[in-house]
Amino acid sequence: DVQLVESGGGLIQPGGSLRLSCAASGFTFSSYDMHWVRQLPGKGLEWVSGIVTAGDTYYSVSVKGRFTISRENAKNSFFLQMNSLSAEDTALYYCARVSRGLWGIGQYDFWGQGTLVTVSS
Amino acid sequence: DIQMTQSPSSLSASVGDRVTITCRASQAISTYLNWYYQKPGKAPKLLIYASSNLQTGVPSRFSGGGSATDFTLTISSLQPEDSATFYCQQTYTFPWTFGQGTKVELK
Numbered sequence: 001d002v003q004l005v006e007s008g009g010g011l012i013q014p015g016g017s018l019r020l021s022c023a024a025s026g027f028t029f030s031s032y033d034m035h036w037v038r039q040l041p042g043k044g045l046e047w048v049s050g051i052v053t054a055g056d057t058y059y060s061v062s063v064k065g066r067f068t069i070s071r072e073n074a075k076n077s078f079f080l081q082m083n084s085l086s087a088e089d090t091a092l093y094y095c096a097r098v099s100r101g102l103w104g105i106g107q108y109d110f111w112g113q114g115t116l117v118t119v120s121s
Numbered sequence: 122d123i124q125m126t127q128s129p130s131s132l133s134a135s136v137g138d139r140v141t142i143t144c145r146a147s148q149a150i151s152t153y154l155n156w157y158y159q160k161p162g163k164a165p166k167l168l169i170y171a172s173s174n175l176q177t178g179v180p181s182r183f184s185g186g187g188s189a190t191d192f193t194l195t196i197s198s199l200q201p202e203d204s205a206t207f208y209c210q211q212t213y214t215f216p217w218t219f220g221q222g223t224k225v226e227l228k
Binding site: 045 | 122153155157164165166167171174176208210212216217218219222
């Protein structure tokens with residue numbers, strides 16, 4: 001079965017750094033694009049960052065320059081290095097697998113359970 | 122960025138009712154439109170992909186349609202387990218964006 005398990009969240013002071021991890025299992029990890037999506041408390045979903053199989057990376061404007069996404073195919077894992085954190089980054093962070101079916105249209109067919117990041121002094 | 126606008130933001134309906142949620146994109150996105158549902162405390166789940174394709178395991182009472190800028194999600198006969206928040210998402214171009222969500226409650 002496909003599983004995505006996030007880790008690395010926690011309470012961090014403003015200006016601090018955290019590294020989130022997403023461990024994948026049950027599929028050929030290297031063959032899939034992987035993304036991070038966050039959900040602010042009581043709010044909707046916000047795309048954060050994505051990394052394709054070839055290693056190209058994409059970021060939302062709100063995190064570009066502060067967050068870095070990476071992957072390690074040999075360990076079936078990908079990561080989100082978050083620097084210069086602020087209260088606005090407080091959210092539940094989900095990792096998600098991108099499936100591409102018809103005409104290459106992407107969708108998230110599997111999600112992790114989320115890891116909570118709280119930025120507060 | 123492509124803005125996704127859902128309506129209504131919330132609705133209350135009875136078991137057996139037909140429910141329709143609309144999603145409008147700020148520019149044409151072909152059929153690069155997905156729908157997810159999310160229950161409290163749980164991760165979102167894929168419902169419909171590429172505008173009208175039912176994800177494996179999703180009941181047939183759910184259907185989706187539309188192209189370019191206007192899309193719909195329809196529940197033909199609302200069931201108690203459908204109480205959730207529904208989100209549309211465009212994957213036409215980065216940044217991938219979501220609608221603000223539609224909360225569906227049972228009367």
